[in-house]
Amino acid sequence: MFAATDISLISLIENKQVIYAVVDYMDTHGTELVNEGIYIQAVRELIRGKSKKTEKQRLAKIFDLENLVKAGLVIEVDKTTRNILFHTAVIEVFRLFDSRRLRELTNADLQDLSARLDSAKNHLLEHINGSDPEALDEQIEMVFLLLSDISSKIQTNTKSLQSKAQRLADTIDANSDLTKLEEVQQKYKTLGELQKIYHRNILPMLEFLNEYEQVKGLSPLKKIAAIHQIFSDFAYTDEAYRVQQYKISITTHYKVIEEISQLLERYSRQEMLYRQQYNAIEQAYQAVLDSAANLSDGKLNTQYFNDEDTVFRQANAFYGLKQYRAAQKGLLNWADINHRAYLDEYLLNAQQRKLDETATAEAKQLLKQFDQQEQLRQKQHLRLIDRFVGNLQWDSPVDDIYWEIYQQMQQQFEPIDLADILLVSKKLQLEHGIKWQVHFQLPKAEIIHGQQKLTYWRRELKL
Amino acid sequence: MIESEKSQQIYNDLINGRIINKYVLEQEQLVPNPVYTELFTNLEHYVELYRNIGFELVFRDSFFFIRDLDLGDTYKDVAIKIQVVLLILSRKITEIGFGYELLESENAGVSQEQMDEFNQQEEVQQLIAAAKLGKKTLFEVVRDVLVEKRIMYKNIHERYVLSDAGKYFFMQLFSTTNEQ
Numbered sequence: 001m002f003a004a005t006d007i008s009l010i011s012l013i014e015n016k017q018v019i020y021a022v023v024d025y026m027d028t029h030g031t032e033l034v035n036e037g038i039y040i041q042a043v044r045e046l047i048r049g050k051s052k053k054t055e056k057q058r059l060a061k062i063f064d065l066e067n068l069v070k071a072g073l074v075i076e077v078d079k080t081t082r083n084i085l086f087h088t089a090v091i092e093v094f095r096l097f098d099s100r101r102l103r104e105l106t107n108a109d110l111q112d113l114s115a116r117l118d119s120a121k122n123h124l125l126e127h128i129n130g131s132d133p134e135a136l137d138e139q140i141e142m143v144f145l146l147l148s149d150i151s152s153k154i155q156t157n158t159k160s161l162q163s164k165a166q167r168l169a170d171t172i173d174a175n176s177d178l179t180k181l182e183e184v185q186q187k188y189k190t191l192g193e194l195q196k197i198y199h200r201n202i203l204p205m206l207e208f209l210n211e212y213e214q215v216k217g218l219s220p221l222k223k224i225a226a227i228h229q230i231f232s233d234f235a236y237t238d239e240a241y242r243v244q245q246y247k248i249s250i251t252t253h254y255k256v257i258e259e260i261s262q263l264l265e266r267y268s269r270q271e272m273l274y275r276q277q278y279n280a281i282e283q284a285y286q287a288v289l290d291s292a293a294n295l296s297d298g299k300l301n302t303q304y305f306n307d308e309d310t311v312f313r314q315a316n317a318f319y320g321l322k323q324y325r326a327a328q329k330g331l332l333n334w335a336d337i338n339h340r341a342y343l344d345e346y347l348l349n350a351q352q353r354k355l356d357e358t359a360t361a362e363a364k365q366l367l368k369q370f371d372q373q374e375q376l377r378q379k380q381h382l383r384l385i386d387r388f389v390g391n392l393q394w395d396s397p398v399d400d401i402y403w404e405i406y407q408q409m410q411q412q413f414e415p416i417d418l419a420d421i422l423l424v425s426k427k428l429q430l431e432h433g434i435k436w437q438v439h440f441q442l443p444k445a446e447i448i449h450g451q452q453k454l455t456y457w458r459r460e461l462k463l
Numbered sequence: 464m465i466e467s468e469k470s471q472q473i474y475n476d477l478i479n480g481r482i483i484n485k486y487v488l489e490q491e492q493l494v495p496n497p498v499y500t501e502l503f504t505n506l507e508h509y510v511e512l513y514r515n516i517g518f519e520l521v522f523r524d525s526f527f528f529i530r531d532l533d534l535g536d537t538y539k540d541v542a543i544k545i546q547v548v549l550l551i552l553s554r555k556i557t558e559i560g561f562g563y564e565l566l567e568s569e570n571a572g573v574s575q576e577q578m579d580e581f582n583q584q585e586e587v588q589q590l591i592a593a594a595k596l597g598k599k600t601l602f603e604v605v606r607d608v609l610v611e612k613r614i615m616y617k618n619i620h621e622r623y624v625l626s627d628a629g630k631y632f633f634m635q636l637f638s639t640t641n642e643q
Contacts, residue, residue, distance in 0.1 A: 178564055178571035179622070185560050277563040277633075280640035285554035288547060289586065292593045305547070305593050307539040314636055315546035317523055318628075320530025320538045321612065322480035340465045343512070 008071040033083040102160030107204035117223040147246040158253045191271040198264040209254040287311045398461040418454040469501040477529040482613040484627040485525040525627040547594040555581040572622025578602040
């Protein structure tokens with residue numbers, strides 16, 4: 001029984017998992033051909049999952065390879081290799097159903113599109129003068145079919161790259177436990193895939209969509225602009241406008257691709273760093289292994305690394321680091337004093353001890369001289385006080401003895417120290433037996449002399 | 464202003480061959496090391512102090528240590544041990560599929576079990592012996608040399624991670640290899 005193409009295709013679409021298995025196989029192995037066993041296994045799993053016998057039979061007939069060949073969905077089945085070649089359009093339709101399975105445009109694909117633009121532009125130029133209207137119409141139609149195809153492919157490609165890049169980036173972020181080997185391996189594998197996408201798909205797309213990219217000949221967008229110019233020059237304003245719209249539509253994808261590029265650049269750097277670190281460690285380790293291998297000379301004595309070997313210059317940052325000794329493990333007991341001050345003092349004094357000793361001797365001599373002079377002065381002053389006290393006489397009662405003493409001191413002493421009034425009064429009491437009456441009345445009496453001030457209870461001398 | 468207590472701690476560490484790193488592990492995270500800060504902010508004083516007692520105070524980007532002013536014949540011994548052990552660890556973890564970041568990240572680190580597994584390999588034992596580390600296991604060497612000298616530390620997950628000094632070794636290694 002032969003099922004019509006549309007019925008067959010609908011059944012394939014209703015049971016997508018079969019063709020998905022085919023697409024996955026093709027992508028994994030990088031081939032357009034599918035091993036028959038893969039396809040048959042996928043069909044068997046599909047049929048096994050159905051409960052109704054009639055449904056199972058129906059599907060068995062539709063998915064039969066002969067039927068698919070007759071329906072034009074499979075181009076051929078190689079009887080020798082048992083490989084199946086599906087129609088490209090069928091595969092592309094199923095890729096569209098699942099963005100994860102979309103096949104990104106490679107550099108070769110984009111260059112092919114660019115070459116087709118060249119061809120379209122040249123053919124248009126040949127016929128634009130209208131000498132062959134039929135040919136011109138045909139060329140115009142070809143141009144717009146091509147532009148539509150490019151726009152559609154670019155749009156699909158952008159969407160696919162966006163989805164794939166984000167999915168892979170999420171995979172990396174999800175595998176963040178550095179101590180779990182499976183997660184680390186998955187992460188590095190994903191980084192590798194992102195690196196491939198970046199170089200194989202993103203960079204060529206950026207080049208394709210960059211109007212000002214330095215390429216041999218014109219950039220693809222400049223070729224579209226040239227087609228637009230041809231139409232404009234020959235007054236095909238509607239066509240020129242349409243071309244301009246296609247160009248704008250294609251150009252809008254540049255920003256998205258650039259954003260994906262920036263996202264992938266980060267991961268690309270991470271992947272490169274990982275490889276650089278891996279290589280550096282491997283190289284350095286191998287160098288040490290080689291150095292160890294050179295130690296084998298057949299002797300029984302234990303061989304140690306030769307510290308003159310240049311391989312050990314890598315550790316020069318630690319040259320001289322002290323060997324740990326168990327004997328030094330005990331904590332030092334530091335007295336609770338200011339060690340800095342003591343150290344500074346020691347350092348200074350040790351260097352300048354002789355100078356200090358000389359300076360000290362001189363200072364002592366000066367101090368001694370100063371003391372002697374002071375003592376002499378004090379003795380002289382006391383003698384003056386004694387003479388003054390001896391000469392003091394009162395003929396009449398004195399209302400305020402301190403004031404009287406002050407008045408008489410002013411005539412004989414210069415400068416006056418008000419404390420001397422107390423000294424005089426003490427001598428009068430103790431040595432001359434003078435007695436007076438103290439009046440404890442407020443306010444107290446005061447004597448002010450210059451900056452000095454003496455406050456006291458008034459003492460009355462009654463004769 | 465010199466802090467006497469920190470000065471004492473610095474002396475105890477340095478004279479016993481330990482490195483003073485810029486960051487230390489506290490609770491679950493790396494925090495600035497106060498004794499490192501003390502050294503850094505009073506660098507001139509400490510350089511002079513240790514010179515006066517016969518040592519050179521060495522400063523390398525993010526860590527300090529001291530060495531004799533007169534280096535002597537064996538000044539490379541400890542450095543070679545450190546280099547060999549660090550390379551064994553890093554090579555063995557990358558060989559089985561981990562990245563260098565396992566050693567670098569404070570929340571990751573290499574475990575004792577992993578080191579015991581690596582130690583089963585004859586070439587590991589040969590390298591340890593050639594570095595004058597006797598018949599110690601890889602874990603013992605990491606514990607007694609790298610951790611003791613503060614090239615590595617044990618994190619809260621009981622795994623061993625590179626300190627600032629340990630990372631410095633690899634930074635030098637990677638930049639040298641890149642230049643080549």
